[in-house]
Amino acid sequence: MIRRVAGAAQVEYHDSLPSTNNRARELENEGAHDWSVVWAGVQTAGRGRRGRRWQAGTGEGLLVSVLLPEAWAPMPQAPSLAVGLAVARVLDGWLAPGSAEPVVEVKWPNDLMVEGKKVAGVLCERWSGERLGRIVAGVGVNLTQSEDDFPQEIRDGATSMRMLGAGSVDGSQLLADILEELRSMDGETAEEVLAGLQARDHLEGARVVGEDGVQGVASGLDPSGSLRIRTAEGVVVHLVAGSVRLVPQGE
Ligand code: BTN
Numbered sequence: 014m015i016r017r018v019a020g021a022a023q024v025e026y027h028d029s030l031p032s033t034n035n036r037a038r039e040l041e042n043e044g045a046h047d048w049s050v051v052w053a054g055v056q057t058a059g060r061g062r063r064g065r066r067w068q069a070g071t072g073e074g075l076l077v078s079v080l081l082p083e084a085w086a087p088m089p090q091a092p093s094l095a096v097g098l099a100v101a102r103v104l105d106g107w108l109a110p111g112s113a114e115p116v117v118e119v120k121w122p123n124d125l126m127v128e129g130k131k132v133a134g135v136l137c138e139r140w141s142g143e144r145l146g147r148i149v150a151g152v153g154v155n156l157t158q159s160e161d162d163f164p165q166e167i168r169d170g171a172t173s174m175r176m177l178g179a180g181s182v183d184g185s186q187l188l189a190d191i192l193e194e195l196r197s198m199d200g201e202t203a204e205e206v207l208a209g210l211q212a213r214d215h216l217e218g219a220r221v222v223g224e225d226g227v228q229g230v231a232s233g234l235d236p237s238g239s240l241r242i243r244t245a246e247g248v249v250v251h252l253v254a255g256s257v258r259l260v261p262q263g264e
Contacts, residue, residue, distance in 0.1 A: 018185050020192030022046035031058040034138055034151040037078035041146045047082035062123055062136055067153050075154040075184050083147055087198045087206045091238025093123045093137040096150045098209050099194040100133055101125050107179045118215035121240045126215045130172035156182050210234055220260040223252050
């Protein structure tokens with residue numbers, strides 16, 4: 014079914030799909046227009062980063078993938094951070110309209126956090142074959158879940174717009190807002206995007222450990238979007254990819 018949403022070249026809506034990113038990849042291969050969007054009511058094989066699953070019951074989340082133009086490059090080495098910033102700004106508008114202080118934080122590299130819990134995630138992918146495809150930006154926003162709706166293993170760390178008091182969020186409007194923000198970010202300099210991320214840095218000053226065991230204090234992002242970790246020896250390590258976990262107090 015084709016839906017009309019402001020800012021989209023076309024929106025292909027499916028009640029159910031394995032993964033909107035997979036379908037967007039097919040559209041990319043078929044030469045679909047920039048800003049084409051795939052939207053699903055539910056995904057049967059929704060994907061998160063690093064092989065993780067992204068689960069949301071029917072209608073519980075906004076599950077969309079956007080075909081970004083080749084030239085859309087507010088942060089070329091770390092597009093998921095730039096997309097995350099766009100979504101964070103939009104969610105702020107729903108959660109704290111008019112507030113000058115950011116509410117939604119970005120947890121490097123792709124989690125959107127409020128009050129220490131994840132409300133949305135971003136999965137940017139591009140596939141190389143005979144040619145390098147355009148970036149597919151997959152966005153999942155938890156909308157209507159209550160605590161019990163989340164799988165046991167993520168329950169403590171997950172939240173939804175409803176749980177955060179946003180009331181009923183219209184998916185079409187939220188998607189239109191995200192597209193508008195993504196489009197307008199194209200006019201921002203890399204410095205502005207970096208500053209926007211620094212202002213929402215969930216990890217700033219926290220003790221973290223990376224997958225490869227490097228441990229230290231998260232100390233902001235470098236201009237390419239890598240996470241800086243200052244180790245106990247005073248060495249600054251730049252994490253280009255992967256993920257980190259917060260080190261609990263006393264560990
Ligand atoms: C993460 O937090 O690890 C990223 C989650 C990204 C989930 C979205 S939902 C829409 C799109 N389709 C997918 O299969 N994944 C992304």
